[in-house]
Amino acid sequence: MPYNPRATEPKWQAYWAKHQTFRAEIDPDKPKFYALDMFPYPSGAGLHVGHPLGYTATDILSRYKRMCGFSVLHPMGWGSFGLPAERHAMRTGIHPALTTKRNIEAFRGQVQRLGFSYDWSREIATTDPSYVRWTQWIFLKLFERGLAYQAEVPVNWCPAQNTVLADEEVKDGRYVETGDLVVRRRMRQWMLRITAYADRLLEGLDGLDWPEGLKAMQRNWIGRSEGAEITFPIEGSNGLVVFTTRPETLFGATYLVVAPEHPLLATIVTPGAGAVVEAYVAQAQALDEAVRADAGRTKTGVFTGAYGVNPATGSRLPIWVADYVLGGYGTGAMMGVPAHDTRDHAFASAFNLPLIQVVEGEGNVPQASHDGDGRMINSDFLNGLDVAEARQTMIAWLHERGTGTSKVIYRLRDWLFSRQRYWGEPIPVLHLADGSVVPFAEDALPLLPPELEDYAPTADGEPPLARATEWVLTTLPGTDIPARRETNTMPQWAGSCWYYLRFLDPGNNREPVGVEAEQYWMPVNLYVGGAEHAVLHLLYARFCHKVLYDIGIVSTEEPFQRLFNQGMILSHSYRDAAGRYYEPSGVVERDSRWFVGSLEVSRHLEKMSKSRLNVVNPDDVVDEYGADAVRLYEMFMGPLDGTKPWDTAGVGGVRRFLDRSWRIVCNEDDGLHPAVRDDSAPQALLRLRHRTVAAVTEDIKAMRFNTAIARLMELANALTAAAMRPRDVVETFVLLISPFAPHIAEELWGKLGHEETLTYASWPGFDPALAQDESREYVVQVNGKVRHRFRAAARLGAAVLAAARSEPEVMALLEGRVVIKEIVIPGRLVNFVLQE
Ligand code: ANZ
Numbered sequence: 127m128p129y130n131p132r133a134t135e136p137k138w139q140a141y142w143a144k145h146q147t148f149r150a151e152i153d154p155d156k157p158k159f160y161a162l163d164m165f166p167y168p169s170g171a172g173l174h175v176g177h178p179l180g181y182t183a184t185d186i187l188s189r190y191k192r193m194c195g196f197s198v199l200h201p202m203g204w205g206s207f208g209l210p211a212e213r214h215a216m217r218t219g220i221h222p223a224l225t226t227k228r229n230i231e232a233f234r235g236q237v238q239r240l241g242f243s244y245d246w247s248r249e250i251a252t253t254d255p256s257y258v259r260w261t262q263w264i265f266l267k268l269f270e271r272g273l274a275y276q277a278e279v280p281v282n283w284c285p286a287q288n289t290v291l292a293d294e295e296v297k298d299g300r301y302v303e304t305g306d307l308v309v310r311r312r313m314r315q316w317m318l319r320i321t322a323y324a325d326r327l328l329e330g331l332d333g334l335d336w337p338e339g340l341k342a343m344q345r346n347w348i349g350r351s352e353g354a355e356i357t358f359p360i361e362g363s364n365g366l367v368v369f370t371t372r373p374e375t376l377f378g379a380t381y382l383v384v385a386p387e388h389p390l391l392a393t394i395v396t397p398g399a400g401a402v403v404e405a406y407v408a409q410a411q412a413l414d415e416a417v418r419a420d421a422g423r424t425k426t427g428v429f430t431g432a433y434g435v436n437p438a439t440g441s442r443l444p445i446w447v448a449d450y451v452l453g454g455y456g457t458g459a460m461m462g463v464p465a466h467d468t469r470d471h472a473f474a475s476a477f478n479l480p481l482i483q484v485v486e487g488e489g490n491v492p493q494a495s496h497d498g499d500g501r502m503i504n505s506d507f508l509n510g511l512d513v514a515e516a517r518q519t520m521i522a523w524l525h526e527r528g529t530g531t532s533k534v535i536y537r538l539r540d541w542l543f544s545r546q547r548y549w550g551e552p553i554p555v556l557h558l559a560d561g562s563v564v565p566f567a568e569d570a571l572p573l574l575p576p577e578l579e580d581y582a583p584t585a586d587g588e589p590p591l592a593r594a595t596e597w598v599l600t601t602l603p604g605t606d607i608p609a610r611r612e613t614n615t616m617p618q619w620a621g622s623c624w625y626y627l628r629f630l631d632p633g634n635n636r637e638p639v640g641v642e643a644e645q646y647w648m649p650v651n652l653y654v655g656g657a658e659h660a661v662l663h664l665l666y667a668r669f670c671h672k673v674l675y676d677i678g679i680v681s682t683e684e685p686f687q688r689l690f691n692q693g694m695i696l697s698h699s700y701r702d703a704a705g706r707y708y709e710p711s712g713v714v715e716r717d718s719r720w721f722v723g724s725l726e727v728s729r730h731l732e733k734m735s736k737s738r739l740n741v742v743n744p745d746d747v748v749d750e751y752g753a754d755a756v757r758l759y760e761m762f763m764g765p766l767d768g769t770k771p772w773d774t775a776g777v778g779g780v781r782r783f784l785d786r787s788w789r790i791v792c793n794e795d796d797g798l799h800p801a802v803r804d805d806s807a808p809q810a811l812l813r814l815r816h817r818t819v820a821a822v823t824e825d826i827k828a829m830r831f832n833t834a835i836a837r838l839m840e841l842a843n844a845l846t847a848a849a850m851r852p853r854d855v856v857e858t859f860v861l862l863i864s865p866f867a868p869h870i871a872e873e874l875w876g877k878l879g880h881e882e883t884l885t886y887a888s889w890p891g892f893d894p895a896l897a898q899d900e901s902r903e904y905v906v907q908v909n910g911k912v913r914h915r916f917r918a919a920a921r922l923g924a925a926v927l928a929a930a931r932s933e934p935e936v937m938a939l940l941e942g943r944v945v946i947k948e949i950v951i952p953g954r955l956v957n958f959v960l961q962e
Contacts, residue, residue: 128785128788129784129785129788129789129792129870131751131752131753131754131755131784131869131870132752134752134869134870134873135239135241135752135753135754135869137873138241138868138869138872138873139238139239139241139869141872141883142241142243142883142885143246145883146247147243147883147885148188148198148200148243148244148245148246148885149245149247150197150198150199150200150201150245150248151197152197152642152643152646152647153197154646156195156196156197157195157196157197158196158197158198158199158646158647158651159187159188159191159196159197159198159199159651159652160198160199160200160647160648160649160650160651160652161184161185161187161188161191161198161199161200161650161651161652161654162184162200162201162626162629162650162652162653162654162686163180163181163184163202163653163654163655164180164653164654164655164656164659164663165202165203165204165205165622165625166204166205166233167204167205167206167208167210167618168204168206168226168229168230168232168233169210169229170210170214170225170229171736171741172232172233172236172743172745173233173236173237173743173744173745174734174741174742174744175695175734175742175743175744175747175756175760175772176656176692176694176695176734177237177744178240178744178756178757178760179692179693179695179760179766180654180655180656180692181202181237181240181242182240182242182757182760182761182866183654183690183692183761183766183829183831184200184652184654185200185241185242185243185757185865185868186761186826186831186865186866187652187826187829187865188200188243188865189243189864189865189868189885190826190865190889192243192885192886193861193864193865193884193885193886193887193888193889194888194889195888198243199245199248199629199630199647200242200243200244200245201244201245201248201249201250201629202237202242202244202246202249203248203249203250203251203252203625203628203629204230204233204249204250204251204252204253205252205618205621205622205625206226206229206230206251206252206253206621207252207253207549207550207551207616207618207620207621208549208618209287209303209547209549209618211225211226211229211549212547212548212549212581215548215549215581216581216582221577222548222549222581223253226251226253230251234249236744236745239745239748239753240744240748240753240756240757241753241754241757241868241869243868243885248629248632249632250625250628250629250632252618252620252621252622252625253621255572255574256572256635257621257625257628258551258571258572258573258574258621259571259572260571260624260628260638261551261616261620261621261623261624262551262552262553262554262566262571262572262573263568263571263638264623264624264638264670264673264674265551265553265554265616265620266554266565266566266568266571267673267674267677268318268673269555269565270565271673271676271677272319273318273319273322273673274316274317274318274319274543275316275317275319276314276315276316276317276563277314277315277317278312278313278314278315279312279313279315279317279542280310280311280312280454281310281311281312281313281315281542282295282296282308282309282310282542283308283309283310283311283313283587284301284306284307284308284309285306285307285309285585286301286304286306286307287301287304287306287583288546288582288583288584288585288587289545289546289547289583290313290315290542290544290545290546290587291308291542292541292542292543292617292619292662293539293542294347294541294661294662294665294666295662296308298416299414299415299416299417310411310414310415311587313587315542315543315544315614316542316543316544316553316614317540317541317542317543318540318541318543318669319540320538320540320541320665320666320669321536321538321539321540323669323672323673324348324350324536324538325350326672326683327344327348327538327665327668327669327672328344328345328348328350330668330672330683330684331344331345333684334684334686334687334688334689335687335688335689336686336688336689337689337690337691337767340657340660340664340689340691343660343661344660344661344664344665346537347537347538347661347665348536348537348538349536349537349538350534350535350536350537351369351371351456351534351535351536351537352371352532352533352534353369353370353371353372353373353532353533353534353535354369354370354373354520354521354524354530354531354532354533355367355368355369355370355457355530355531355533356368356370356373356376356437356461356524356529356530357437357529357530358382358434358435358436358437358443358461359434359435359437360394360432360433360434360435360445361432361433361435363390363393363394363432364390365434365529366382366384366390366394366434366445366459367457367459368382368456368457368459368460368461369455369456369457369459369460369533369535370460370461372463372466372467372517373517373520373521373524373530374484374485374502374505374508374513374516374517374519374520375463375465375466375484375485376436376437376438376461376505376520377436377438377439377482377484377504377505377506377508378463378464378465378466378482378483378484378485378504378505379436379443379461379462379463380443380462380463380464380474380479380480380481380482381443381444381445381446381461381462381474381479382434382443382444382445382446382459382460382461382462383427383445383446383447383448383451383459383460383461383462383473384430384445384446384447384451384458384459385447385448385449385451385452385453385458385459386406386407386410386411386447386448386449386453387411387453387454387458388447388451388453388458388459389458390459391403391407391430391447394430394432394445395430395431395432396430396431396432397431398431399428399429399430399431402428403428403430403447406426406427406428406447407447410449413449415452415454418449418450418452419450419452421468421469423450424472424476425448425450425469425472425473425476425477426448426449427446427447427448427449427450427473427477428446428447428448429444429445429446429477430444430445430446430447432444432445433445437524437527437529437530438506438520438523439506443461444479446462446473446477448473450469450473454539455535455537456535462474462479463484464479464480464481465481465482465483465484465485465488466483466484466485466488482504483503483504484502484503484504484505484508485500485501485502485503485513486500486501486502486503487500487501488500500512500513502516507519507523508520541666541669543616543617543620544614544615544616544617545589545614545615545616545617546583546584546587546588546589546590546614546615547583547589547590547615548575548578548581548583548589548590548591548615549575549581549615550575550615550616550617550618550620551572551615551616551620551621552573552574552575552591552611552612552613552615552616553612553614553615553616554566554570554571554573554612555611555612556600556602556609556610556611556612557609557610557611557612558602558607558608558609559608564602564609567603570603573611575591575615576591576594576596576597577594578590578591578593578594580593588613589613589614589615590613591611591613591614591615592613597611598610598611598613619662619663619666622663622666622667623663623666623667623669623670623671624638624667624670624671624674626650626653626667626685626686627639627644627648627674627679627680627685630643630644630646630647630648631643631644637679638674638679639679639680644679644680644681645681648680648681648682648685649682649684649685649686649687650685650686650687651687651688652687652688652689652690653686653688653689653690654689654690654691654692655691655692656691656692656694657691664686664689667685667686668684668685668686671683671684671685690766690767690829691767692766692767693764693765693766693767693768693769693770694733694769694770695734695760695763695770695771695772696731696732696733696734696769696770696771696772696944697731697732697733697734697740697741697742697771697772698710698729698730698731698732698740698771698772699729699730699731699732699738699739699740700713700720700722700727700728700729700730701727701728701730701738702722702725702726702727702728707737707738707739707740708722708727708739709739710739710740713727713729731771731944731961734772742772742774744756747774747777750777751777751778751781752781752784752869753869754784754866754867754868754869754870755777755780755781755784755867756777757866757867758780758783758784758835758866758867759776759777759779759780761831761832761834761835761866762776762780762831762832762835762836763776763832764832764931764945765830765832765931765932765937766829766830766831766832767937768931768937768940768941769942769943769944770945771944771945780835783839783842784867784870786842786843786846787842787859787863787867787870787874788870788874789846790802790842790845790846790851790856790859791856791860791874791877791878792874792877796877797877798877798878798879799851801848801849801850801851802851802853802856802878803850803851803852803853804852804853805850805852805853806852806854807852807854807855808850811844811845811848811852811855812855812896813896813897813899814840814841814844815841815854815855815858815892815896816892816893816896816897817892817896817897817898817899817919818837818838818840818841818858818859818862819858819862819890819891819892819897820892820894820897821833821834821837821897821919822834822837822838822862823889823892825837825932826865828932830928830932831866832928832931832932833925833928833929833931833932834866835866835928836924836925836927836928836929837925838859838862838863838866839925840923840925841855841859841862842859845859853878856878857875857878858890860874860875860878860884861875861884861887861889861890862890864884871884872884875887899919899920899921900919900920900921901917901918901919901920902917902918902920902953903915903916903917904916904917904918904922904926904929904930904953904954904955904956905954905955905956906930906933906935906936906939906955906956906957906958907955907956907957907958908939908940908957908958908960909957909958909959909960910957913935913936913939914930914933914935914936914939916929916930916933916935920953921953922952922953923952923953924950924952926950926952926953926954926955926956927948927950927956930956936958939958940958940960943960943961944960944961945958945959945960945961946959946960946961947959
């Protein structure tokens with residue numbers, strides 16, 4: 127009888143469910159471990175093979191930690207508000223609540239087939255009324271603290287979706303989700319004052335175990351700039367205040383320039399220049415901010431006819447208006463220093479403005495660096511000082527004269543928090559006739575969206591909820607004063623800002639999370655998910671968490687201690703010369719070319735998508751190979767954070783490893799194999815056992831699962847070849863594979879005579895002396911050229927491939943590249959052949 131996952135896997139899943147094996151308990155005598163997945167949006171398309179990638183990783187850590195004696199919290203839930211459910215409702219008339227429920231059930235079923243050790247008793251969905259209640263409660267707290275406010279602001283309006291979007295949702299003038307164009311428009315909207323937390327959001331990053339690249343993205347998004355504000359007196363008007371990061375270059379300022387949106391523009395522009403300026407401003411306003419900020423763009427601008435006075439030199443500086451100055455940044459005005467700034471240099475050249483060099487060695491060819499070590503020239507009392515000293519001296523000088531002061535500004539803007547959508551949490555406030563806003567009482571929550579016939583948003587920005595007039599028109603509670611309900615809803619990010627807290631105490635109906643649960647479980651020890659959330663969800667959640675910290679709801683300043691971004695799984699797609707895609711199942715390979723019937727098609731590695739017909743459905747793979755094989759394959763494909771191609775044949779490979787593992791323990795009749803004996807192990811096998819435990823333990827901690835699996839394969843080979851299989855080594859092997867392939871491990875554990883689940887068996891220890899291994903040097907080539915050498919265990923065998931892949935230098939070499947072939951000379955060399 128071969129190993130049969132179809133029988134084993136459902137059996138163990140039922141056992142775990144029945145015994146509540148993974149129920150997370152607060153146990154003050156045990157250390158805790160909180161492993162969290164970025165919860166999915168339960169889309170109608172179902173699970174994708176990309177989902178189990180991260181879920182398996184957190185599951186391995188969760189199972190490993192339980193065996194190390196930790197109390198483990200590993201929950202799953204659903205971020206179930208969102209656009210697709212609403213779009214589906216618009217097409218079919220079926221209420222989003224119904225489709226959401228259906229999709230959650232389908233998703234849950236798919237996830238459960240993979241045997242993850244979730245505590246399902248803690249399952250939550252952001253659309254649950256009992257969850258909405260606390261999301262709205264958090265909004266009330268923000269409102270109370272002045273952190274939620276309404277403002278008439280320029281917003282990102284997406285005409286295709288008929289809704290506004292947050293800055294974080296827009297890239298290069300398009301909505302990141304759909305690619306739809308976004309335009310600027312002024313609208314009255316709800317904002318969250320995330321800028322008040324800018325410094326803390328920056329500082330908090332330092333202590334986090336997150337990928338450096340991701341931290342850098344958050345730092346750039348927040349964009350802290352240290353400098354000064356300087357006031358330039360204007361003849362016959364208020365002074366013009368500019369922001370500069372380089373106040374020491376004040377003697378080199380030869381012009382001033384304001385943004386087309388600058389409020390002072392109308393009062394300073396001279397009659398002669400009025401028409402030209404007006405035309406220029408109209409033209410600039412039509413431009414996208416991303417275009418305007420592009421440093422390489424040809425500079426445009428016009429002279430306003432007005433002059434300001436340089437407070438250091440007394441000289442008159444012409445005031446220009448130019449679109450490379452952004453209205454929403456700094457003061458919306460700047461001083462032009464063409465000798466030391468690239469953009470100013472281009473602007474001055476275009477309009478024949480003078481240039482004064484004030485830092486030696488930095489002139490004319492402007493440098494990006496703000497901290498050149500040149501000395502000051504042409505700068506009166508600054509002459510001879512270095513840049514840093516000059517900066518301090520200048521700021522003090524300006525300060526004394528009341529004409530400038532040091533200043534820190536941020537690129538980060540407040541978070542636009544309202545959407546013109548149906549399927550979101552209503553914002554729980556009432557509007558009175560006099561314009562005042564009254565928040566809901568806490569005990570009146572949740573406020574759920576009303577039933578609607580027509581979910582469609584409108585082009586004028588009026589939210590769909592506005593049509594539910596009976597719902598909208600109400601009275602102030604306890605009075606007959608007429609009041610209108612807010613008709614904007616929250617973005618889907620609202621619910622995902624705090625779900626990791628609700629998992630700690632999902633049934634609590636007095637508070638979002640109880641003190642005891644929060645203090646025991648927080649912070650999240652390991653958070654795994656896709657890199658696309660770098661500045662969206664991860665920034666919003668950190669902000670929300672800090673507010674909850676200030677309110678006293680949570681005891682840690684940061685929610686997610688360690689974060690890991692899983693890589694992308696690509697898949698082959700086939701298309702003909704006309705760009706039509708074909709089902710991979712209909713493609714035949716001949717002489718390294720691909721055909722559908724007699725038609726030749728080309729093969730590409732691409733992101734999986736329905737339109738490319740290349741989506742791999744995990745259910746099909748589980749049907750054919752079993753859940754353990756899918757889990758193992760996803761971990762064996764390559765480093766967790768790498769981009770890698772899916773190859774279903776590879777699942778067959780790891781399935782054979784599982785079959786071999788089965789045969790180590792079981793004889794032909796699935797009884798205990800006679801080679802498994804209670805004798806002690808011979809030296810070589812004993813050493814291999816200790817080496818494997820040491821290596822696998824290290825690899826799991828570092829999330830190098832592919833190398834861990836390679837080690838396990840090596841031990842399996844040795845056990846298969848051994849005439850006598852010492853029980854201790856066999857049991858160690860079964861325990862070591864259990865976090866990766868839990869179903870087969872449970873079954874084998876039973877065959878070895880154990881009556882209970884191995885979930886809480888002790889993780890095998892090792893003797894460092896026995897685990898020691900001789901090392902040797904291995905060579906890594908990329909496209910045939912030697913690019914790296916590293917030392918590793920002498921008897922790595924074919925595992926050298928996985929070892930090479932986990933070298934940081936090799937990771938860097940392969941980053942963002944697609945490996946089409948790996949050539950391995952066991953014990954010596956690995957050559958990666960990359961796609962051009
Ligand atoms: C004079 C100067 C001299 C500047 C020099 C730079 C180099 P970051 O670092 O991105 O914060 N600036 C100020 N306000 C602006 C606005 N609203 N739109 C576009 N540019 C603006 O950039 C700050 C610098 O960008 C400021 O320092 C200012 O130019 C310009 F050798 O002032 B600087």
